[in-house]
Amino acid sequence: MDTKIQEHGNQIVASFIGRLDTAAAVPTTEAVKPLLEARNKEIILDCSQLEYISSSGLRIFLSIRKEAAANGSKVIVRSINADIRQVFMMTGFISLFEIQ
Numbered sequence: 001m002d003t004k005i006q007e008h009g010n011q012i013v014a015s016f017i018g019r020l021d022t023a024a025a026v027p028t029t030e031a032v033k034p035l036l037e038a039r040n041k042e043i044i045l046d047c048s049q050l051e052y053i054s055s056s057g058l059r060i061f062l063s064i065r066k067e068a069a070a071n072g073s074k075v076i077v078r079s080i081n082a083d084i085r086q087v088f089m090m091t092g093f094i095s096l097f098e099i100q
Contacts, residue, residue, distance in 0.1 A: 003031035017049040020057030036067040048079035
Protein backbone atom coordinates (compact mmCIF):
# COMPACT_ATOMS: atom_id res chain seq x y z
CA MET A 1 0.00 0.00 0.00
CA ASP A 2 1.28 3.42 -0.94
CA THR A 3 -0.24 6.80 -0.14
CA LYS A 4 0.80 9.92 -2.02
CA ILE A 5 -0.31 13.39 -0.98
CA GLN A 6 -0.05 16.45 -3.20
CA GLU A 7 -1.28 19.96 -2.50
CA HIS A 8 -2.57 22.14 -5.33
CA GLY A 9 -3.72 25.53 -4.05
CA ASN A 10 -6.88 24.98 -2.01
CA GLN A 11 -6.96 21.27 -2.85
CA ILE A 12 -5.14 18.34 -1.26
CA VAL A 13 -5.15 15.10 -3.24
CA ALA A 14 -4.41 11.83 -1.45
CA SER A 15 -3.85 8.93 -3.84
CA PHE A 16 -4.26 5.44 -2.40
CA ILE A 17 -2.39 2.73 -4.32
CA GLY A 18 -2.82 -0.97 -3.57
CA ARG A 19 -4.72 -2.71 -0.79
CA LEU A 20 -5.86 -0.72 2.25
CA ASP A 21 -6.15 -3.65 4.63
CA THR A 22 -5.38 -4.13 8.32
CA ALA A 23 -1.64 -4.50 7.70
CA ALA A 24 -1.55 -1.22 5.75
CA ALA A 25 -3.70 0.72 8.22
CA VAL A 26 -0.92 1.86 10.58
CA PRO A 27 1.41 3.31 7.93
CA THR A 28 -1.55 4.79 6.06
CA THR A 29 -2.82 6.48 9.23
CA GLU A 30 0.60 8.09 9.57
CA ALA A 31 0.68 9.08 5.90
CA VAL A 32 -2.70 10.88 6.01
CA LYS A 33 -1.85 13.10 9.01
CA PRO A 34 -1.56 16.18 6.75
CA LEU A 35 -5.19 15.63 5.75
CA LEU A 36 -6.28 15.61 9.39
CA GLU A 37 -4.58 18.95 9.96
CA ALA A 38 -5.85 20.68 6.78
CA ARG A 39 -8.02 23.71 7.35
CA ASN A 40 -10.57 25.07 4.86
CA LYS A 41 -9.37 22.81 2.05
CA GLU A 42 -10.96 20.51 -0.47
CA ILE A 43 -9.61 17.03 0.28
CA ILE A 44 -9.74 14.58 -2.61
CA LEU A 45 -9.35 10.90 -1.77
CA ASP A 46 -8.26 9.47 -5.12
CA CYS A 47 -9.12 5.77 -5.17
CA SER A 48 -8.45 5.13 -8.85
CA GLN A 49 -5.61 2.76 -7.90
CA LEU A 50 -7.13 1.41 -4.68
CA GLU A 51 -7.74 -2.31 -5.12
CA TYR A 52 -9.34 -3.19 -1.77
CA ILE A 53 -10.48 -1.52 1.44
CA SER A 54 -11.02 -3.27 4.78
CA SER A 55 -12.86 -2.04 7.86
CA SER A 56 -9.54 -0.58 9.05
CA GLY A 57 -9.34 1.44 5.84
CA LEU A 58 -12.94 2.58 6.22
CA ARG A 59 -12.08 3.84 9.72
CA ILE A 60 -9.25 5.90 8.23
CA PHE A 61 -11.63 7.46 5.69
CA LEU A 62 -14.12 8.16 8.46
CA SER A 63 -11.48 9.86 10.64
CA ILE A 64 -10.46 12.03 7.67
CA ARG A 65 -14.10 13.03 7.16
CA LYS A 66 -14.59 13.79 10.86
CA GLU A 67 -11.48 15.98 11.13
CA ALA A 68 -12.22 17.70 7.83
CA ALA A 69 -15.69 18.69 9.04
CA ALA A 70 -14.22 20.06 12.27
CA ASN A 71 -11.60 22.03 10.31
CA GLY A 72 -13.94 23.50 7.70
CA SER A 73 -12.70 21.22 4.94
CA LYS A 74 -14.67 19.17 2.43
CA VAL A 75 -13.90 15.54 1.49
CA ILE A 76 -14.55 14.06 -1.95
CA VAL A 77 -13.93 10.39 -2.75
CA ARG A 78 -12.97 10.01 -6.38
CA SER A 79 -12.79 7.06 -8.78
CA ILE A 80 -13.80 4.08 -6.66
CA ASN A 81 -14.06 0.75 -8.45
CA ALA A 82 -17.21 -1.40 -8.41
CA ASP A 83 -16.04 -3.60 -5.50
CA ILE A 84 -15.23 -0.63 -3.28
CA ARG A 85 -18.49 1.08 -4.27
CA GLN A 86 -20.29 -2.09 -3.11
CA VAL A 87 -18.48 -1.92 0.26
CA PHE A 88 -19.44 1.76 0.58
CA MET A 89 -23.07 0.89 -0.20
CA MET A 90 -23.22 -2.01 2.28
CA THR A 91 -21.67 0.05 5.09
CA GLY A 92 -23.62 3.25 4.46
CA PHE A 93 -20.47 5.18 3.56
CA ILE A 94 -22.02 6.02 0.20
CA SER A 95 -24.24 8.56 2.00
CA LEU A 96 -21.42 9.93 4.18
CA PHE A 97 -19.13 10.99 1.35
CA GLU A 98 -19.44 12.92 -1.87
CA ILE A 99 -18.48 10.35 -4.52
CA GLN A 100 -17.19 11.41 -7.93
